[in-house]
Amino acid sequence: MARRASSFVCQNCGAVTGKWAGRCESCGEWNSIVEEQTGGVGAAPRQALARKGRVVPLVGLTGENKEAPRISTKVAELDRVTGGGFVRGSALLVGGDPGIGKSTLLIQAAAQIARLGHKTVYISGEEAVDQVRLRAERLGLTDADVGLAAETSVEDILATLKSGPPPALVIIDSIQTLWTELADSPPGTVTQVRASAQALVRYAKTSGATVVMVGHVTKDGQIAGPRVVEHMVDAVLYFEGDGAHQYRILRSVKNRFGATDEIGVFEMTDNGLKQVANPSALFLGERNSSSPGASVFAGLEGTRPLLIEIQALVAPSPLGTPRRAVIGWDSARLSMILAVLEARCGVKFTQHDVYLNVAGGLRINEPAADLAVAAALVSSLSGVALPPDCVYFGEVSLSGAVRPVSQAQSRLKEAQKLGFSSALAPQANLKDGLKDMPSITGLAELGDMVARIAAGRSSEAQD
Ligand code: TYD
Ligand code: MG
Numbered sequence: 001m002a003r004r005a006s007s008f009v010c011q012n013c014g015a016v017t018g019k020w021a022g023r024c025e026s027c028g029e030w031n032s033i034v035e036e037q038t039g040g041v042g043a044a045p046r047q048a049l050a051r052k053g054r055v056v057p058l059v060g061l062t063g064e065n066k067e068a069p070r071i072s073t074k075v076a077e078l079d080r081v082t083g084g085g086f087v088r089g090s091a092l093l094v095g096g097d098p099g100i101g102k103s104t105l106l107i108q109a110a111a112q113i114a115r116l117g118h119k120t121v122y123i124s125g126e127e128a129v130d131q132v133r134l135r136a137e138r139l140g141l142t143d144a145d146v147g148l149a150a151e152t153s154v155e156d157i158l159a160t161l162k163s164g165p166p167p168a169l170v171i172i173d174s175i176q177t178l179w180t181e182l183a184d185s186p187p188g189t190v191t192q193v194r195a196s197a198q199a200l201v202r203y204a205k206t207s208g209a210t211v212v213m214v215g216h217v218t219k220d221g222q223i224a225g226p227r228v229v230e231h232m233v234d235a236v237l238y239f240e241g242d243g244a245h246q247y248r249i250l251r252s253v254k255n256r257f258g259a260t261d262e263i264g265v266f267e268m269t270d271n272g273l274k275q276v277a278n279p280s281a282l283f284l285g286e287r288n289s290s291s292p293g294a295s296v297f298a299g300l301e302g303t304r305p306l307l308i309e310i311q312a313l314v315a316p317s318p319l320g321t322p323r324r325a326v327i328g329w330d331s332a333r334l335s336m337i338l339a340v341l342e343a344r345c346g347v348k349f350t351q352h353d354v355y356l357n358v359a360g361g362l363r364i365n366e367p368a369a370d371l372a373v374a375a376a377l378v379s380s381l382s383g384v385a386l387p388p389d390c391v392y393f394g395e396v397s398l399s400g401a402v403r404p405v406s407q408a409q410s411r412l413k414e415a416q417k418l419g420f421s422s423a424l425a426p427q428a429n430l431k432d433g434l435k436d437m438p439s440i441t442g443l444a445e446l447g448d449m450v451a452r453i454a455a456g457r458s459s460e461a462q463d
Contacts, residue, residue: 070086246268295312297372
């Protein structure tokens with residue numbers, strides 16, 4: 001009888017080792033290594049090896065290049081993130097915190113595709129058929145012809161899918177609940193998730209169906225277990241949001257058929273998710289422009305310009321080591337801006353606590369936000385409110401120079417669309433022939449902006 005092999009698999013990154021260790025050498029995660037029986041999985045490739053190879057035809061690099069055919073959902077925000085619709089034969093992973101609305105989003109997408117006349121299948125491994133039906137009823141989707149099943153066995157799911165003409169879209173909610181007989185480990189382990197995902201990806205490639213898999217995210221923001229799945233699929237989308245806010249952001253972090261970092265904005269309502277066509281207006285909606293410490297950043301998410309309010313509070317600190325707290329931005333970047341303001345512009349924060357918040361719970365990764373952050377900080381420290389009709393963007397270097405950023409034109413266009421009439425931008429960007437804004441001021445040095453804000457105070461003091 002063959003000895004059952006077992007190996008030790010990191011549940012975080014999927015690395016396999018021969019013995020247990022407290023820390024995974026591959027990804028550095030602690031306590032993530034678990035013993036798994038791998039006899040079942042190992043057996044399959046060995047059988048495959050024994051088989052005589054089939055001759056595959058080799059083709060040239062030139063030739064008819066078929067444009068990836070896509071199924072448009074006709075939901076602009078969803079199409080934008082996928083790069084123009086679901087690509088046939090592709091596999092997608094949608095990650096997100098529990099309760100953020102992944103199931104809601106996907107049942108709505110499935111219904112939408114079905115209404116457009118495509119065959120659609122929704123497999124729920126988490127909820128019973130009645131629960132999904134109840135939700136569909138609440139969302140007003142009962143008229144859509146979606147094939148629904150509550151099932152967790154990969155073999156049964158594949159047999160069902162292969163029994164008729166291949167569907168255009170298959171939703172698997174979620175990949176962590178699936179199990180396949182090819183692997184011996186319990187459901188939810190990396191081995192199971194990987195084997196199940198592999199089978200589904202293979203099905204997508206061979207049948208031409210788009211397979212969308214839901215993946216849960218752990219506390220620290222990684223798709224639990226199926227990080228290995230991220231490498232297998234064609235696109236990885238994250239559904240993010242803030243418990244305190246109604247809107248949700250679908251963000252593409254990997255996309256073989258489109259741009260990454262593209263975002264789609266939705267709002268969670270009593271009747272499900274609604275797309276938000278003008279997110280800048282949503283994020284700026286509750287703005288109080290007369291108080292010091294708030295600036296408007298003309299940002300870019302993927303290819304989409306987005307106006308975001310940045311709020312700073314600088315207050316005298318009772319502590320020896322003042323506090324620095326950031327929400328929605330990189331704290332190391334904040335330290336850098338504070339250091340540049342101190343060293344190059346003579347603005348001192350050493351006796352002050354600094355709090356920085358990106359309004360609306362959004363997270364910004366762009367260095368172009370430097371200038372807007374600096375403006376908010378100086379405004380709060382000096383108690384001078386910034387002009388309410390002005391937007392800011394520009395990267396700040398350690399020397400205090402304001403460096404140019406990409407796509408200044410589309411940032412300005414968005415600002416103008418929302419009624420902003422002036423902008424502080426990097427000097428070097430003015431060469432792009434910017435003309436949208438009636439009043440653009442080019443800045444070469446961060447000090448120039450500090451001087452402008454300080455001038456605002458002196459003119460106020462006079463009247
Ligand atoms: P769900 O799609 O079940 O989240 P996930 O699949 O990511 O775990 O979303 C559940 C949440 O969404 C729940 O807290 C209630 C809320 N919700 C609404 O606010 N309106 C709705 O119409 C629906 C269906 C859900
Ligand atoms: Mg769900």
